[in-house]
Amino acid sequence: MIRLFITLCLVPLLSAQSLLPVKHRTWSARMDSAIQWKEPVSVSSSPLGYLYVSDAATHSITRITIQTGDVILQGGEGWDNGQFELPISIDASNGLNVYVADQQNHRIQVLDKDLHFLSLLSGAEETAEDGAFQWPGDVAISPLGDLYVIDGDRPRILRFDGQYRAVGSFGDRETGDGQLLQPRRLIWLPDNRMGVCDPSLGALVVYSAFGDPLGRWGEGVLSQPVAAAVWTGKGLFVLDGEKNAMFLFSFKGRVLAVMGPDLFPEGLLRHAVDIAVHGRQLYILNRESATLTAFELHQSGAPQGS
16 A cells, blocks of 8 residues: 555656665675674764664663774763664764764763764753753764754753753754654754754755754645754755655655655564664665665756755
8 A cells, every 4th residue: 555655646757866776785784794783773974984883781882883884882881982772773974073972871972083072062061042852862073063952851952062062952842844753863954954853743844053943844745753863965865664655855845756666675674763864875874774875876857945
């Protein structure tokens, strides 16, 4: 039924931009002894050519050099700097630092690109200006250096400046297009906008950097958006956990293409928890199989109205 819906309703979109993912490589503990994943939960790509993966079972961060495949590992269960207790999410998008939502330690840890500890933001200590949090759900750094954190206790996004001082929150007070129900993932869009995947709303909620609501993408098309990744210069991929499909949006919020489950290995999208893009490669992280799979994106046609 899901496949029929996609076929009947979205075929006209595919003529604007047809995408074919070709499997390129897979990483897992079975294939590389340096990898220790058991329950990988988050992946982020760095413009410097690295992939970072956080694992909930081993409480560790893995860095993979894309070109050579070299692997380094950091972490382990604990409270000390550089140790983690459920590193639920990771952001390495600015290329300089790696930001980790260390959920059960109630903090954000900041590492350098080689996974050496630099600093931390403790949610328990940030009580001023409505900045406290107990269970960070995701973390993202803006191009201007502000830090954004999903507050797992409330459906809101916390904003901190470059000195990690709380400067505001949004998503829990607005009505209409700006109100969140279940924020899951944060993604930075061009023009200094933030997208928030909200599975309960079935949409990507878009804000300005200051938290002003700018609308919802994918209403009536998405069911459970659980992750998103920018394809530079092309658009935004959104992973739908219910439809087991990948949607490509223009940077104005229009659906350009859909890649359904038939284009991927069986079951890969069903248990996917996060995605990343680097160049023409799309990376899909599957928690159940504990794998990270890379696909080369082959494209015919060009985005229209982006």
